[in-house]
Amino acid sequence: MPRGSKAKYTAEQKRKAQHIEERYAHKGVPKDEAEARAWATVNKQSGGGEKAGGSGREKTADAKTRDRRESARRAAASREGLPRDSRASRNTQTVESLRKEARAKDIPGRSTMRKQELIEALRKAG
Known part of the structure; x- marks a missing residue:
């Protein structure tokens, strides 16, 4: 049986694991093995449970503006053929x-x- 709580997984991930587990059981794989394979497949496809999203630090407006200007400058230089x-x-x-x-x-x-x-x-x- 897979270890760890499945509380952090989305409903879609849980449904997908259930479906995969049923398909393995239909093929004759033992229940524990089918469940382990199903969760391994879900983890492989989606990287595990829900992620907390982002670093928690937002860029300031000045930093965003500076990054945009720098990117535009590089793009213009590239269009002009400058190395x-x-x-x-x-x-x-x-x-x-x-x-x-x-x-x-x-x-x-x-x-x-x-x-x-x-x-x-x-x-x-x-």
């Missing part, structure tokens, strides 16, 4: 793409460099 900050984008690139960029700039020793070394070499090469 993001090169340091940030290089940290997210793969070593292979960094090596390809180093090859294009003809940086010596690139094939034996580690990621951070490639980033530094590319930064120096400008």
Whole structure:
């Protein structure tokens, strides 16, 4: 039998578990096993009982406005084809793409460099 209280589950989750349990019982699975499988399936599909929703902290109006402006600024820069900050984008690139960029700039020793070394070499090469 499944452990724990089912009080935090919604009516829909309880109905779904009951239906799944009945289908397993119809297939000949023992009642305890059918119930355990049913609740495991409900938990897998919905993540468990009702969640308390959110962190409890709301953003201030100023923070929301600032975030919207920043998002709009990034979107406008993207539309204009401007790259993001090169340091940030290089940290997210793969070593292979960094090596390809180093090859294009003809940086010596690139094939034996580690990621951070490639980033530094590319930064120096400008």
